Amino acid sequence: MTKLGVSGFIVVTFLAALGALLIPRPAAPEPHAPAAALQGCDWQAEWHGTLGELGEDPAAWSLADSAELEGNAGVAWMDTLTVLVSRDVPCRYLGDVIRHEWMHLQQGRMHGGWGAYEHYGARLEIVADCGSWLLGSAYTPYRDDARTVAFGCTMQDLADARELIRFRSTDG
Numbered sequence: 442m443t444k445l446g447v448s449g450f451i452v453v454t455f456l457a458a459l460g461a462l463l464i465p466r467p468a469a470p471e472p473h474a475p476a477a478a479l480q481g482c483d484w485q486a487e488w489h490g491t492l493g494e495l496g497e498d499p500a501a502w503s504l505a506d507s508a509e510l511e512g513n514a515g516v517a518w519m520d521t522l523t524v525l526v527s528r529d530v531p532c533r534y535l536g537d538v539i540r541h542e543w544m545h546l547q548q549g550r551m552h553g554g555w556g557a558y559e560h561y562g563a564r565l566e567i568v569a570d571c572g573s574w575l576l577g578s579a580y581t582p583y584r585d586d587a588r589t590v591a592f593g594c595t596m597q598d599l600a601d602a603r604e605l606i607r608f609r610s611t612d613g
């Protein structure tokens with residue numbers, strides 16, 4: 442997690458641990474190329490399907506180039522509840538990235554936007570990743586990092602993640 446710019450927004454360094462996996466080589470096929478479909482993963486279907494499962498308004502989710510996101514897979518703004526996802530994310534990880542970013546939106550919804558920073562402190566990312574994992578994601582780099590030195594998701598992380606998954610905003 443890094444802060445960029447004066448206004449400040451969360452840059453989710455989802456690629457930090459396994460960046461090479463998510464930044465396609467120059468020769469990598471475009472996400473919408475037939476090759477992706479042949480592998481049984483349709484990028485557009487994954488995008489709309491995952492957002493639909495989460496009950497998200499697609500209007501709040503946009504795509505950007507990996508370079509614009511400085512190599513990050515996704516960026517979540519917890520105040521405006523908007524997300525940018527890199528269109529370079531491989532199809533097989535797209536749902537995982539969306540679920541991770543969604544957890545950040547839930548953190549913002551539940552704890553007053555940037556108030557989530559104070560609430561979770563250093564656990565902001567791991568709680569998001571533990572929630573993504575609970576929702577079925579296989580690609581959870583923050584959790585993987587944590588597992589190398591401890592137990593990955595702690596009981597508290599999992600409890601917080603479940604609370605976020607259950608949370609439904611009353612704003613709309």
Ligand SMILES: [Zn+2]
Nearest residue numbers: 453454566569
């Ligand atoms: Zn994150």
